[in-house]
Amino acid sequence: MNEYDIKDTIAALATAYSKSALAVIRMSGSKALQIASKICFYANNENKNIENFEHRKSYYALIKDENNIPIDELIVLSTLAPNTFTSEDTIEFISHGSIIVIDSLMKLIIKNGARSANKGEFTYRAYINGRIGISEAEAIHDLIDSSNKLMAEASIYKMRGRLTREIDKLRENIKNSLMIVYGELDFPEDDTESFSYNKLIEIFIQIKNDIENILSNSKRVESLINGIKVAILGKVNAGKSSIFNMILENERAIVSNIAGTTRDFLSESIYIENIPFYFMDTAGFHKKADNDIELEGIERAKKCAYESDIILAVFDNSCNANDDDINLIEFLNTLNNKNIIYIINKNDEDKKFNYKIESGNIISISTKTKEGRETLMQALKNHTSDSDIYIFNKESYVNNREKSFLEMGLKQIDICIEKSISSFSLDEIAEEMNILNNIIGNVSGKIDAEEVINEIFANFCIGK
Missing domain, CATH: 1.20.120.430 (tRNA modification GTPase MnmE domain 2)
Structure with a gap:
């Protein structure tokens, strides 16, 4: 791995390359202390080089170039091998975050014997020197x-x-x-x-x-750290987008009386008691799609369902169950190991939904009055058990x-x-x-x- 030659002393900007209050330049390798002593002078005595860098000590230094022109007054931190991240002598320059200062300091360091570090090279050295394993590096x-x-x-x-x-x-x-x-x-x-x-x-x-x-x-x-995936499914105009917005407490999805407003799926992440959830508002379920766009929307809704941890199956309480509702229930019955929450929406209207759901968690909701929201949020929280948190705290x-x-x-x-x-x-x-x-x-x-x-x-x- 010639590009990671550990005999070289390396240096790199460790903060963003942009104007800021402070910038940090790291240097690691056998010549780090020697290079630092050439360019670092005591801030209160600009004619005296800092020659002896001690372990875990900070210095207020003046940096001067080869023409004795000041570049910056800054803090220099020194840590000595082997008790460093890379297991090598390491110098960190905490300078002012001027692009001019950053460029001048990097050029000066390289001119005095270092080279620019490659991607991940500091961590590579920690790995190759036995400081960390490959899993820790990743x-x-x-x-x-x-x-x-x-x-x-x-x-x-x-x-x-x-x-x-x-x-x-x-x-x-x-x-x-x-x-x-x-x-x-x-x-x-x-x-x-x-x-x-x-x-x-x-x-x-x-x-x-x-x-x-x-x-x-x-x-x-992974299910916890990547976000628990929640797919919202239902026929056209069942109120999926209204429930999506109600959960987020934000008008994220367009809500309309016109059927089929959502053709693709919308997604959004939120936290519920410090647990990340990833919600997907999908296109309406049809027994028969009228065109290729609707057909593709249904296929994407099914894909969201397959990939989800929780499914919110939404039904319209203001009308009788139709073929689209039955089609959704039949699809849900084909899924294994899914936490399905059945939501009877629009409970503020005349209750006409007449299909008897035999089992599962059933919640009545009104997105207009927000009745049932807390019950739904609690059901979502309950998906994460104490054992999940225990495993998260104990396992990797x-x-x-x-x-x-x-x-x-x-x-x-x-x-x-x-x-x-x-x-x-x-x-x-x-x-x-x-x-x-x-x-x-x-x-x-x-x-x-x-x-x-x-x-x-x-x-x-x-x-x-």
């Missing part, structure tokens, strides 16, 4: 990109090693089972009676359960890369189980177990392919 990126409080919180937990500890526990169990196998291979005459394939299979099944738990818990954590999430390795691990542990059931030779089982150990090791940091590392850190911003 969590830093997730934290920077987090769009809500729960995502930020989950990223911090992961950044502090929550997932890595789970993976380390898995690998420890794999290594312990390998020791049993190797012990039998090396000393079969000493402990023959205590070894059995059944005992080995029990360990494999426990490892498999642990992997499945990580994947299952991750899915529940996995990204697509980590998930793919864990799923490969499940397939590989099945091979280990099958070969143990069939009493294959211990040499062959040990080989399969080593493959498993390598697969799981890739989750938290054992990366064999250089291009994978390149791809991960290329997604970072410069200065991180």
Whole structure:
């Protein structure tokens, strides 16, 4: 990875490249202190260089260029290897946020021996120097990109090693089972009676359960941090958009007596007691669509339903149930594992809806008087159980890369189980177990392919 040559001293702007009150330029590497001492002078004694930078100390400095022309008075923070983020000597310049100052300071630093950092290079150095694992590095990126409080919180937990500890526990169990196998291979005459394939299979099944738990818990954590998806379904003019607006307490959707106002779906995110929800107001359900646009709207509504965690099925209480209502109910009956809330809307009008919904959560609502809103909001809150919050506080999430390795691990542990059931030779089982150990090791940091590392850190911003 020549573009990430760790022998170089690197520097980059760590804040936005724009006019602001302050800017931060980071520098890391073996020459960081030397470069800083060349360009940093004591602010109250501009002829004296700051030569001895101490660990975790700040200096009020004057920066001067090679022509002795002042660039800025600023704060310099020094942290010394190995107790830094990159495990290298690190200098941070906290300057005034002038574009002129930023450009002049960066040029001066580079002229004195540093080079501009590549994307993610500071985090790469923390990884390559053993300061963090690959999962923690990716969590830093997730934290920077987090769009809500729960995502930020989950990223911090992961950044502090929550997932890595789970993976380390898995690998420890794999290594312990390998020791049993190797012990039998090396000393079969000493402990023959205590070894059995059944005992080995029990360990494999426990490892498999642990992997499945990580994947299952991750899915529940992701549901919280990405926003619980709520699809609002109903026939034309049932009042879906009115309910959408009532939940948001904002006139987000156009409401009209003209049928079919919503042809595509509208979406909006809100928080309900610090839990993010993602609402989708869909096109009206028809038994028969009159044109291609309506047909596409119905298909998109169905897609929203498939992807949702909760469905709000809206029915118009001011008219008798018709074929469109029955069509919606029949569609809902085909769905599995969906939290469906049946909403009988327009309860301030004459009650004519005559279809008996056999089971489920049924709520009567008037979007005009707001009657039933609090009952609906409570039903939405109830979707998140105490166990979900407990899992969020205790478990981590996995990204697509980590998930793919864990799923490969499940397939590989099945091979280990099958070969143990069939009493294959211990040499062959040990080989399969080593493959498993390598697969799981890739989750938290054992990366064999250089291009994978390149791809991960290329997604970072410069200065991180």
